[in-house]
Amino acid sequence: MNLSDRDRAVNWHPYTQMKTADPIIPIVKGHGLYLFDDTGKQYIDAVSSWWVTLHGHAHPYIAQRVSEQLHTLEQVIFAGFTHEPAVQLSENLLKLLPKNQEKVFYSDNGSTAVEVALKMCIQFAFNEGKEKTKILAFKNAYHGDTFGAMSVSGRSAWTQPFGEMLFDVVFIDPPTPENLDELKSIICKHPNEWACFIYEPLVQGAAGMLMHHPEDLSELMRFCRANDILMIQDEVFTGFGRTGKVFAADHLQEQPDIMCFSKGLTGGTMPMGITTASRRIFEAFLSEDNYKTLFHGHSFTANPLACTAALASMEILMREETLAAIEVICKKHQSFSEHLMRHPKVEKVRQTGTILAWEIKNDNRTSYFNEIGKVVYRKFIKRGIIIRPLGNVLYLVPPYCITREELDIVYRNITEVLDELEASQ
């Protein structure tokens, strides 16, 4: 049996209808921008393997650092003990975050980083003896797949079976200059009842790369601050260079109370989540009263290997050449988006930094249109490019190691696929 068949016999894949799924592609090797399957075919990873791979696959520097760490200290219980990689990573990360972020709490992935943030806010109110349980979030938000994270995410087919069991959340539209007054009035309807406001800053990733402007979000944040509503900024996707700056926070004029990180945190090499908090949040948990403790943790909290991978990845990220490479991607995306806008099959082209998204125009061929994502995905796979549409939204989120020439290859293939769609009408 080949690897695909053996896989099918034993594995259950994420976000996959196993009955109708296309054959699963066995990947045997990764190198920089490329993944290689068991027939030797190479694929350009234009989506950074679900938005995590920052510097390319099997990066030798990260591999070397993790390997050294593996021979030194692979894991230690993080209650009652600490280690150099965790302390160093917290120090390095906090230096890059908004000034008010002072404490780092480790977990294992983006969803857990969000769970921790929500628990911090809800218990913050509890510890202060206040009745604040309402949560504010954006429509179509995506904050993860665990129950708390699902609760603050938009309701969809993904959450439907669990509807009754998710906690109540007030969903508002992302801010625009036109709707800001309306959003404020919704918030004002429940004064002093908000436990927190959670949001993906600038780009709502899984919703289909929906984007809003930093000025509008800053204005909404300013209003939340004035009304004493705690803010959780979920930078699981936007962090570590994706938006063209190191964090989405670098585009904003207001500081959140809590921030969440994962995905690019370790350069896409190891699972890890981080929740950071301001001094005010942290101090609300300091007490002689044991009930005010944050009773949360995971077996692998602050795993030294993952911390080391994150340290190495952040070191590469902050190198001048990497920041310059990010700049190149931003600029090239910008000129390609002008080209895209003129294509008859394309609408709603949008870009934030290294994230470029657009939609395939619906020409009223509805049943076919529902399948358009799959059709397009297969076309790109055939061409050796991994582009995984969200419905009819296509997007690029390339690793920062992609060269100008490789970007041009991707752009050229996109144009050809769009032309094929146009011709097939």
Ligand SMILES: *Cc1c(COP(=O)(O)O)cnc(C)c1O
């Ligand atoms: C992916 C994502 C998450 C969930 O992270 P996982 O590691 O997949 O659990 C949370 N928030 C945002 C904004 C994300 O994009």
